[in-house]
Amino acid sequence: MAYMSGNDSGTIDEGGSMGLKSLSSQYKIDGERQIVITEVTRMTGGMVCVAGLDIHSGAMIRPLQPDGRNWEQSKWVDKDYMVVGNILSLVPAAAGSSAYPHASEDYRVKTVRRLGTASNDDLYIACRDNSDSDADSVFDNQINDEKYVVAGTKCRSLGCIMVSHSKLKASVFYDKIQVSYRDSQGSWHNFPVTDLTAKSSKSLEEGAASLNERISMSSYFKPVALRLGLSRAWKGKNNEYNPMRCYVQLNGIIVSA
Structure with a gap:
C-alpha cells in the first residue's frame, strides 16, 4: 500500500461554504477518485473502517x-x-469480490494521497445534501425489525x-454505547455506536458523555447528521441466524456550529 501527502495543511476556507x-471545484485528479471522509469506525485487532463521499458524484465509498x-x-489514523x-485521492486497485x-x-x-481538509461547514453541508429522510430509506427499505438487513x-x-439535536441522546445499554431518538411517527430508534472517537474513550460512560457533548454543540436550528452503516454479516452468538444479519449502526455524527 502506498500513501503520500499532497497539501498536508490545505484547509478549505472560501468564506462561503457549498459542500x-x-x-x-478544488480537488480533481484524473484517473483517481477523491473522497471526503465522513466516518471512521473501530474494528477489532487495531483496525478501522473508513468511508466517505465521492466529492464529484456524491456516492458513498468504502476504501479497502x-x-x-x-x-x-x-x-x-x-x-x-x-x-x-x-480529503483523500484514491488510485484504484484490481477489483475484488x-x-x-x-x-x-x-x-x-493501491495508493492513498491526502490532499487537504474540508471545513466543518463544507463537511456538514455535504452530509446534509446527500442525506435520506429516514433509516429505512438509507438502506433501500430493506431493514427488518428496525434493526438489521439480511446478508446478501x-x-x-x-x-x-438528519435529526434534531434535541431528540438525540447517547447512553450505555447492555455494555454498548448507543444513540437513541424518537421519530415523527413515534417509533424509537436505538443505534449501537461504532464511531472511533467515542469507542476510544476510557470507559463506555465517557464515550456516551463525549457523544452527548458533541451533540449539544450543534446549532439549535440545524439538525445533526447521523452517519449510518451496516455491520458485516453476523451469524449470532450461537449460529442462530440463517441467513446471517447485518445490523444498523451509528458510524459517527457531524454537527454544525
Missing part, C-alpha cells in the same frame, strides 16, 4: 486495501491520513439522516 460543490482488508489505526474531514450489501460501496485502492441483500450499506 461538495466547493470541494469538487488491495487484498480487501481495512486499515491499521496506528498507520492511517494516528498519522493523520484517515481522519473525518480529510465483496458480499452484498457492502459490495455497493467497497472500493479497493443488494442495497446500500452506508448513508446519512
Whole structure:
C-alpha cells in the first residue's frame, strides 16, 4: 500500500461554504477518485473502517486495501491520513469480490494521497445534501425489525439522516454505547455506536458523555447528521441466524456550529 501527502495543511476556507460543490471545484485528479471522509469506525485487532463521499458524484465509498482488508489505526489514523474531514485521492486497485450489501460501496485502492481538509461547514453541508429522510430509506427499505438487513441483500450499506439535536441522546445499554431518538411517527430508534472517537474513550460512560457533548454543540436550528452503516454479516452468538444479519449502526455524527 502506498500513501503520500499532497497539501498536508490545505484547509478549505472560501468564506462561503457549498459542500461538495466547493470541494469538487478544488480537488480533481484524473484517473483517481477523491473522497471526503465522513466516518471512521473501530474494528477489532487495531483496525478501522473508513468511508466517505465521492466529492464529484456524491456516492458513498468504502476504501479497502488491495487484498480487501481495512486499515491499521496506528498507520492511517494516528498519522493523520484517515481522519473525518480529510480529503483523500484514491488510485484504484484490481477489483475484488465483496458480499452484498457492502459490495455497493467497497472500493479497493493501491495508493492513498491526502490532499487537504474540508471545513466543518463544507463537511456538514455535504452530509446534509446527500442525506435520506429516514433509516429505512438509507438502506433501500430493506431493514427488518428496525434493526438489521439480511446478508446478501443488494442495497446500500452506508448513508446519512438528519435529526434534531434535541431528540438525540447517547447512553450505555447492555455494555454498548448507543444513540437513541424518537421519530415523527413515534417509533424509537436505538443505534449501537461504532464511531472511533467515542469507542476510544476510557470507559463506555465517557464515550456516551463525549457523544452527548458533541451533540449539544450543534446549532439549535440545524439538525445533526447521523452517519449510518451496516455491520458485516453476523451469524449470532450461537449460529442462530440463517441467513446471517447485518445490523444498523451509528458510524459517527457531524454537527454544525
